[in-house]
Amino acid sequence: MLKRRIIPCLDVKDGRVVKGTQFDNIKDVNDPVNLASFYAREGADELVFYDITASFEKRKLLKSLIENIAQNIHIPFTVGGGINTIDDIEMVLLSGADKVSLNSGAIKNPSLIKEGATRFGSQCIILSMDVKKVDDTYQVFRLGGRENTGLDAIEWAKQAVELGAGEIVVNAMDNDGMKKGFHLDLLKRIEAVVNVPVIASGGAGSIEDFIEVATQTNVDGYLAASVFHFQTIKIQTLKQALKEKGVPIR
Numbered sequence: 001m002l003k004r005r006i007i008p009c010l011d012v013k014d015g016r017v018v019k020g021t022q023f024d025n026i027k028d029v030n031d032p033v034n035l036a037s038f039y040a041r042e043g044a045d046e047l048v049f050y051d052i053t054a055s056f057e058k059r060k061l062l063k064s065l066i067e068n069i070a071q072n073i074h075i076p077f078t079v080g081g082g083i084n085t086i087d088d089i090e091m092v093l094l095s096g097a098d099k100v101s102l103n104s105g106a107i108k109n110p111s112l113i114k115e116g117a118t119r120f121g122s123q124c125i126i127l128s129m130d131v132k133k134v135d136d137t138y139q140v141f142r143l144g145g146r147e148n149t150g151l152d153a154i155e156w157a158k159q160a161v162e163l164g165a166g167e168i169v170v171n172a173m174d175n176d177g178m179k180k181g182f183h184l185d186l187l188k189r190i191e192a193v194v195n196v197p198v199i200a201s202g203g204a205g206s207i208e209d210f211i212e213v214a215t216q217t218n219v220d221g222y223l224a225a226s227v228f229h230f231q232t233i234k235i236q237t238l239k240q241a242l243k244e245k246g247v248p249i250r
Contacts, residue, residue, distance in 0.1 A: 002220055004220060005199075006221070008035075008039045008044050008048070009048045010048065010050070012049060017229070036069045036073050037072045039073075043235045043239065047073060047076070049066070051079075063091060077096065077097050078097065078100070078101050079097040079099075079100060079101065080102070080103060081103075083102055083105050089119075093124065099123070100124060100125060101127075102116070102127055102165075103127075103130065108142075110163060122164045122165065125165050125166055127167070127168050129153055129157065130171050131173060132174055133186075138152065138153040138186055139151060141173060158194060161195065168194060169199040170186060172187075172201070179205025179209075180203055181213070182212070182213040183200075183202065183203060184217060187200050187213065187219050198218075200221070200223065201224070204233075207233055210222055214242055
């Protein structure tokens with residue numbers, strides 16, 4: 001069994017790490033380079049950087065910031081936001097990232113997943129999905145959660161893997177920032193239809209929430225932001241608690 005990963009998430013806006021609730025009420029948190037360096041020292045297994053307004057503002061990612069973070073950490077590093085072309089993917093990887101996270105760009109042009117996987121390898125092409133329950137279905141949103149695409153989340157995950165995505169990040173918008181636990185039903189439905197690692201995102205508020213998702217699903221990693229940013233949960237304390245429950249952890 002693969003060891004599970006603890007993954008802090010840096011949502012970046014205007015060059016600063018921010019955090020909101022259900023994609024709203026955005027508040028300033030910290031400098032991204034300082035925070036990334038802190039997490040690398042504290043034992044995070046990976047790090048995710050999302051430029052959360054790049055797609056909506058139709059601009060490129062902050063190349064210099066990506067380079068600066070990459071130079072200051074020694075753990076795998078994923079970058080997402082405003083990635084719409086093969087050239088964008090190449091720029092991110094050459095700037096020091098290990099993986100790219102595709103969201104709005106892949107929805108607009110699904111072949112970007114296949115082209116990216118063919119050129120750079122599936123291991124560095126990640127599909128990130130912002131998912132919300134609408135009536136009785138799970139639907140995919142884009143542009144930082146602003147627009148409902150009408151895509152069924154389960155079918156989109158399947159399609160993305162068929163195109164070459166090597167990993168799926170499932171961000172449950174209904175749970176985002178609520179600190180009431182991960183969306184287990186959504187995660188179970190996604191992991192049942194794909195054969196690549198699935199990362200849970202959205203809803204972590206306590207160590208018990210991590211234990212719940214670790215023992216009731218088979219997802220491969222747990223992504224969170226505010227509980228780590230404000231040190232409600234320390235990474236080493238979380239890892240020890242998961243180990244004590246028999247969860248294979250790094």
